[in-house]
Amino acid sequence: MNRLFLLAMFGSFLLVSCGKEKSNTDQDFSTPTATENTAEAESYDPKRGLGKFSTVELGASLDKPMAEKGLKVAEVKCTSCHKTTDEKLVGPGWKGVTGRRTPQWIMNFITNPDPMIDKDPELQAQLELCMIRMPNQGLTDDEARSVLEYMRQNDGVK
Secondary structure, X not given: OHHHHHHHHHHHHHXXXXXXXXXXXXXXXXOOOHHHHHHHHOOOEOOOEOOXXXXXXXXXXXXXXXXXXXXXXXXXXXXXXXXXXXXXXXXXXXXXHHHHOOHHHXXXXXXXXXXXXXXXXXXXXHHHHHOOOOOXXXXXXXXXXXXXXXXXXXXXXX
């Protein structure tokens, strides 16, 4: 009998605590906020991608120390899924990527993969082939730039 009473009290507690009671605020959480509307309204540029990088300055020649740092970052964060050849591992191979994509697109994708995958038709098609989204590795801007320089080295920039 006591168990039945406790069960009834617990059920009543859940109904009261989870019920729809009007709070003092009139905020409607079912509609997007101004920030969400702004993000949605931002148009997608397939040459730039989606993110904070609108331009990326590259030197005419390779910055070797930066490429070496990029190799070290890539070995920890990238090469478990990407090969430096054109062969797919988990994700696509990197060979030729700096010729197919702009530097700002690469930087935006490295640092902001999820929103780009959601907006870019080519990335969505790639997702169907690879069957897994690229996770955000949390690279700093400096690390991402180093990885880009390593990609340039991989593509033959001297």
